[in-house]
Amino acid sequence: MTFQDIDLSNPLRNAIDDLGFENPTPIQEQAFPIVRSGKDVVGIAQTGTGKTFAYMLPILRDLKFSKQLTPRVLILVPTRELVVQVVEEIEKLAKYITLRVLGVYGGVNLNRHKQAVAEGCDILVATPGRLYDLGVSRVLKLKSIQKLVIDEVDVMLDLGFRFQILNIFDLLPERRQNVMFSATMTEDVAALIDDFFVAPKKIAIAVSGTPLDNIQQTAYNVPNFYTKINLLNELLFDKNDFSKVLVFAENKRTADKIFELTQEEYPGQVCVLHSNKTQNYRLHAIEEFNTGTKRILVATDVIARGLDLVEITHVVNFNTPYFPENYMHRIGRTGRAEHEGKSILFSTEKEQEAKGRIEELMDYEIPLLEIPEHVQISNQLTEDERPREDKDQSKNRTSQEYVPGPAFHEKKEKNKKVNLGGAYRREIAKKYKKPKTRGDKNYNKRNKKKR
Numbered sequence: 001m002t003f004q005d006i007d008l009s010n011p012l013r014n015a016i017d018d019l020g021f022e023n024p025t026p027i028q029e030q031a032f033p034i035v036r037s038g039k040d041v042v043g044i045a046q047t048g049t050g051k052t053f054a055y056m057l058p059i060l061r062d063l064k065f066s067k068q069l070t071p072r073v074l075i076l077v078p079t080r081e082l083v084v085q086v087v088e089e090i091e092k093l094a095k096y097i098t099l100r101v102l103g104v105y106g107g108v109n110l111n112r113h114k115q116a117v118a119e120g121c122d123i124l125v126a127t128p129g130r131l132y133d134l135g136v137s138r139v140l141k142l143k144s145i146q147k148l149v150i151d152e153v154d155v156m157l158d159l160g161f162r163f164q165i166l167n168i169f170d171l172l173p174e175r176r177q178n179v180m181f182s183a184t185m186t187e188d189v190a191a192l193i194d195d196f197f198v199a200p201k202k203i204a205i206a207v208s209g210t211p212l213d214n215i216q217q218t219a220y221n222v223p224n225f226y227t228k229i230n231l232l233n234e235l236l237f238d239k240n241d242f243s244k245v246l247v248f249a250e251n252k253r254t255a256d257k258i259f260e261l262t263q264e265e266y267p268g269q270v271c272v273l274h275s276n277k278t279q280n281y282r283l284h285a286i287e288e289f290n291t292g293t294k295r296i297l298v299a300t301d302v303i304a305r306g307l308d309l310v311e312i313t314h315v316v317n318f319n320t321p322y323f324p325e326n327y328m329h330r331i332g333r334t335g336r337a338e339h340e341g342k343s344i345l346f347s348t349e350k351e352q353e354a355k356g357r358i359e360e361l362m363d364y365e366i367p368l369l370e371i372p373e374h375v376q377i378s379n380q381l382t383e384d385e386r387p388r389e390d391k392d393q394s395k396n397r398t399s400q401e402y403v404p405g406p407a408f409h410e411k412k413e414k415n416k417k418v419n420l421g422g423a424y425r426r427e428i429a430k431k432y433k434k435p436k437t438r439g440d441k442n443y444n445k446r447n448k449k450k451r
Contacts, residue, residue: 011096025050040200043181069120070144078155080105128164149179215335219345219366226378250319273299320351324361
């Protein structure tokens with residue numbers, strides 16, 4: 001099937017022609033008639049399969065021109081970068097359509113977004129946190145929403161956005177179309193569907209453990225962190241083959257350390273991206289990597305999903321992900337749009353169990369390569385890799401393992417007495433007693449005369 005076979009409007013068809021697309025992906029082909037029907041839709045497809053166009057093409061096909069200020073389509077995505085990307089994709093498709101698109105996300109002054117919302121829009125793309133802030137402030141009216149799209153919903157729930165999502169549902173009209181796309185079906189996602197979707201139509205293109213055919217996977221068993229650095233620097237030396245490399249790190253601290261050590265070897269060729277970086281820095285890093293100004297991007301899983309990073313030749317998993325689905329999302333950054341890609345997995349002895357889970361999910365054994373002879377095997381260990389020596393626990397600490405012994409001496413008799421409030425207070429209470437009623441000033445005087 002080609003895009004010519006799909007019932008697109010002329011403005012959409014012209015925009016698709018300008019983008020040079022001829023054939024829809026399976027998710028785009030199957031989602032188009034179901035989303036247009038107005039029924040609730042749940043789509044399960046791997047990252048990199050064109051999910052943004054899958055829901056935007058049918059929505060734009062039937063979205064009529066309107067001058068109303070309140071949005072009619074709401075799209076929720078998990079990260080700021082994904083908001084920017086989805087807005088750009090919509091603008092490409094709506095090139096020949098009169099349409100107002102607005103993206104809102106955290107990290108930007110709330111008053112700026114309030115002003116932008118007040119000016120009006122047709123499609124609003126937002127992160128849950130910022131959307132909830134705007135909804136609570138009453139600047140944003142959501143009662144005119146006709147279609148709700150939740151993209152990468154499993155990531156949102158992993159990031160702790162469940163509270164905001166549930167509260168956003170309360171602000172929306174009951175009669176609306178719900179469209180949800182996810183790469184994995186978890187228990188939390190299923191519960192969300194059961195609570196808020198009405199007889200949804202499900203589209204499943206590929207299970208989360210299906211390796212993409214155009215990605216060549218290899219693995220190395222590496223003893224420690226600094227040997228991984230030596231191996232990575234050796235691989236990156238071939239600039240022709242490793243022309244655009246995405247290196248995934250397990251956390252922000254590790255990402256900064258990898259960036260520092262690879263920058264020494266390849267100055268001016270490396271950038272780093274994680275959630276501690278400012279919004280402008282993150283967008284600038286993505287732009288430099290996409291344009292080829294920098295050929296190596298070190299990042300955490302903050303960009304493992306959704307973002308369209310073009311023509312990546314290699315994905316290097318510097319650590320082996322604990323959850324096998326994360327491995328699938330990471331390697332899905334390469335081998336996109338019919339391009340061939342390569343993924344490389346580094347695993348220490350402690351990470352072999354996680355590697356086994358990945359291979360079990362894929363039902364595929366990743367080919368193992370030997371470390372090149374001239375790569376130095378480092379004896380230097382990080383703090384996490386150093387063996388912990390068994391030492392006597394300090395008696396100044398308290399824990400379940402440390403049970404203190406008896407005291408050195410028994411308490412003296414005077415220290416065993418119970419504090420009754422002091423002799424002075426007891427004598428005063430006997431002498432004057434407590435008034436029976438509050439404010440009875442003459443009570444004590446009457447009793448004094450009787451005595």
